[in-house]
Amino acid sequence: MPDLFYTMQKSCFLDQKLQSYTESDCYPFHMPGHKRGNLELPNPYSIDITEIEGFDNLHHPEGILQDAQSRAAEAFGANETFYLINGSTSGILSAISAALPRKGTLLMSRNSHKSAYHAAYLMELETIYLLPMAAKFGISGSIPPVFVEQALNDFPQINGVFITSPTYDGIVSDIQAIADLVHARNLPLIVDEAHGAHFSFSDRFPRPALKCGADIVIQSLHKTLPCLTQTALLHVNSSRVDTGLLKRFLNIYQTSSPSYLLMASMEQCTRFMQEEGAERMEQFTELLDQFYKNAENLRRLKVFHRDSCSDETCFDHDFSKILISTGNTGLTGIQLYHMLLQNYHLQMEMSSGHYVTALTSLMDRPQGFQRLISALEETDRKTRPSEPVRPDRLLTAEMIYQIPKPGMSISAAIDQNSDILPLKASTGHTSQEYIYLYPPGIPLVAPGEILTGKLLSTISQCRKQGLSITGPTDMKNENIRVVKL
Numbered sequence: 001m002p003d004l005f006y007t008m009q010k011s012c013f014l015d016q017k018l019q020s021y022t023e024s025d026c027y028p029f030h031m032p033g034h035k036r037g038n039l040e041l042p043n044p045y046s047i048d049i050t051e052i053e054g055f056d057n058l059h060h061p062e063g064i065l066q067d068a069q070s071r072a073a074e075a076f077g078a079n080e081t082f083y084l085i086n087g088s089t090s091g092i093l094s095a096i097s098a099a100l101p102r103k104g105t106l107l108m109s110r111n112s113h114k115s116a117y118h119a120a121y122l123m124e125l126e127t128i129y130l131l132p133m134a135a136k137f138g139i140s141g142s143i144p145p146v147f148v149e150q151a152l153n154d155f156p157q158i159n160g161v162f163i164t165s166p167t168y169d170g171i172v173s174d175i176q177a178i179a180d181l182v183h184a185r186n187l188p189l190i191v192d193e194a195h196g197a198h199f200s201f202s203d204r205f206p207r208p209a210l211k212c213g214a215d216i217v218i219q220s221l222h223k224t225l226p227c228l229t230q231t232a233l234l235h236v237n238s239s240r241v242d243t244g245l246l247k248r249f250l251n252i253y254q255t256s257s258p259s260y261l262l263m264a265s266m267e268q269c270t271r272f273m274q275e276e277g278a279e280r281m282e283q284f285t286e287l288l289d290q291f292y293k294n295a296e297n298l299r300r301l302k303v304f305h306r307d308s309c310s311d312e313t314c315f316d317h318d319f320s321k322i323l324i325s326t327g328n329t330g331l332t333g334i335q336l337y338h339m340l341l342q343n344y345h346l347q348m349e350m351s352s353g354h355y356v357t358a359l360t361s362l363m364d365r366p367q368g369f370q371r372l373i374s375a376l377e378e379t380d381r382k383t384r385p386s387e388p389v390r391p392d393r394l395l396t397a398e399m400i401y402q403i404p405k406p407g408m409s410i411s412a413a414i415d416q417n418s419d420i421l422p423l424k425a426s427t428g429h430t431s432q433e434y435i436y437l438y439p440p441g442i443p444l445v446a447p448g449e450i451l452t453g454k455l456l457s458t459i460s461q462c463r464k465q466g467l468s469i470t471g472p473t474d475m476k477n478e479n480i481r482v483v484k485l
């Protein structure tokens with residue numbers, strides 16, 4: 001193992017550690033999508049300015065920034081596009097706040113990012129959840145349109161719908177069919193496409209939500225395209241949402257000092273995708289095709305394939321997200337994640353109990369894919385045959401994500417007086433905190449929900465497997481804040 005790798009582990013100053021990582025031979029199968037390859041931005045300090053003459057104001061755009069946003073709208077196929085410099089997080093907060101009335105009712109997929117829950121808190125919304133199907137591979141699948149239809153029939157008070165598609169794992173829902181159902185009631189559909197900004201540039205990927213009729217679509221540029229972290233876009237494609245209100249909320253949730261460095265990166269990314277996107281995406285999909293073909297020869301490690309999307313549990317899959325299952329080996333996902341890092345210097349995006357995720361983008365290089373397949377082949381050869389699959393290792397999405405009994409709304413719970421209880425002794429109490437599995441940051445429990453024995457045992461299983469649980473104020477996750485009786 002090169003010394004540099006050890007140096008990196010020992011560095012204690014962030015800037016120095018980042019420098020060592022950059023200089024190491026560690027390959028990034030993680031975000032951001034630029035894969036640490038510079039497009040052509042100059043020294044960051046040299047272009048880091050404030051709203052000086054001629055450079056417009058993102059909160060009141062009339063010049064170069066207004067033009068830049070129009071160019072983004074054209075490139076991504078929207079009526080109107082807003083630059084987000086506080087990530088998709090700020091776009092989701094703004095979209096939900098603008099599209100729903102205060103104290104209204106939001107129908108949302110349970111596997112939503114925490115920002116959707118935070119918007120529900122800030123707007124004092126009632127939340128009704130859509131639980132995704134359990135897909136093959138033990139991951140959360142699509143939200144079938146029939147679930148949306150059922151919820152809209154059962155809860156006529158719903159004011160808007162929020163769907164995450166693709167998920168962190170790349171699972172896509174049938175947005176076209178969902179949009180038709182939502183629009184039949186003249187309600188707005190917001191799609192969190194944070195992980196799908198690349199869909200607009202190649203038809204080898206799922207159809208972008210903007211083309212499927214969504215009213216608002218939020219995309220993180222930094223996740224899958226060559227753009228700096230925190231950059232994202234909010235697209236509007238209908239008159240069902242008041243853009244005046246949207247601008248008001250973007251003003252509230254975004255910093256008053258938008259970084260010109262980030263905005264320059266967005267402009268550059270948009271231009272790059274318009275000029276070279278089609279060709280680069282074609283080269284990228286060829287690399288992916290070759291990788292998936294090679295992966296078919298693995299004996300025990302298994303790679304999730306789009307063909308697994310043959311039923312309602314999985315409408316479509318973004319195959320740039322490579323999911324590698326350890327289900328048929330003696331390894332947990334976390335063990336494989338560490339082996340790939342320590343033995344092969346391949347940094348994965350995340351690991352779950354039984355799989356790891358490699359995020360790829362059009363900026364990935366052929367040798368990256370080659371290193372990944374070689375590492376998987378060697379690891380596959382080394383795993384012992386017919387290793388029994390221990391049930392406690394297969395902590396599937398279906399087991400992890402349930403919707404606990406709601407006691408009260410998120411905001412009603414957070415705004416009450418609290419008690420702090422040992423987590424173990426909290427059964428039957430109403431949680432005032434989130435408990436997330438991170439990544440992907442989807443709540444196992446949200447404020448206002450009743451803590452059940454089943455939920456507490458899932459949390460303890462996740463912890464035993466070394467999965468990261470976050471959310472409670474008590475960083476050790478031993479105590480939880482509950483609503484005072």
Ligand SMILES: Cc1ncc(COP(=O)(O)O)c(C=O)c1O
Pocket residue numbers: 086087088089090112113115164167168192194195220230231232440441
């Ligand atoms: C599904 C989903 N939506 C939204 C976000 C927030 O995106 P950002 O990091 O750009 O704020 C994330 C972040 O990981 C996410 O996974």
